[in-house]
Amino acid sequence: MDAVPAAIAEALRRATDTGGHICVLTGAGMSAESGIPTFRGTHDSLWSRFDPMRLATAEAWREDPALVWGWYRWRMQLVRDAQPNAGHRALATLAQRVPLSLVTQNVDDLHERAGSLVDAHVHGSLFALRCFACGRAHAGSLDDYVGGMQRVEPMRCAACGDRIRPGVVWFGEALPDDAWSAATDAAMRCTLMLVVGTSGLVYPAAGLPALARRHGATVVEINPEPTALSAEVDHVWRATAAHGLPRFLG
């Protein structure tokens, strides 16, 4: 097993010994080893012939809500059937030892199920269902999902009768204010930022590492592949989340 590279271990020691604060920014790669496909990785699902960029928009919803809801029901079921991996669990343990803020772009709940408190879900949460028209939170349970690749007619809002949508941020939509301000606060306050499993292509979230760096933090990327952020971080560790993060626990 590879150890944490010396320069990164030293950055972690420096950040925590001096009363510093760690901010962890996670993306879809964080959950890849739990079996949740990333957007830009390889999919082996039946849905792979659909482009998420064209399903995860309000326009797609207006055009064919049953197609979009069917895709999200499939994703929700994948998440429900998945378990947090060793990387999720390591972050929960690390947070008990050092001051740590967790900012995720993931819409799954695997950090929470591993025992972490998530400071910001900047792209929302799959299961925070709300009405497409009036925004009211959906209080009822999820509809029964039969599985497979099919259209599923969305549930209806008890208040206005419009369709219930997933609680995610679609392309072209604004980020939730409270989550975004928690994320920028954490980025500006931290002395060390760990950027795990994100391609760094989706803004404004992809701007958080640069924000942290401008405010004096050391930024470390943990990702098996080079990304759009690799050139602007202080250290890069080519490791996966489930392999690399537990090494931080010593």
Ligand SMILES: NC(=O)c1ccc[n+]([C@@H]2O[C@H](COP(=O)([O-])OP(=O)(O)OC[C@H]3O[C@@H](n4cnc5c(N)ncnc54)[C@H](O)[C@@H]3O)[C@@H](O)[C@H]2O)c1
């Ligand atoms: N699990 C989820 O909630 C989920 C899944 C897919 C997409 N999304 C959404 O899609 C958007 C896509 O952006 P993104 O940057 O998060 O994902 P992305 O799909 O664009 O990039 C995934 C990144 O993870 C890396 N990666 C793959 N396997 C890894 C592993 N085992 N360990 C560490 N890194 C690994 C890849 O090299 C890549 O850089 C996000 O905003 C997110 O909301 C969420």
Ligand SMILES: [Zn+2]
């Ligand atoms: Zn409504």
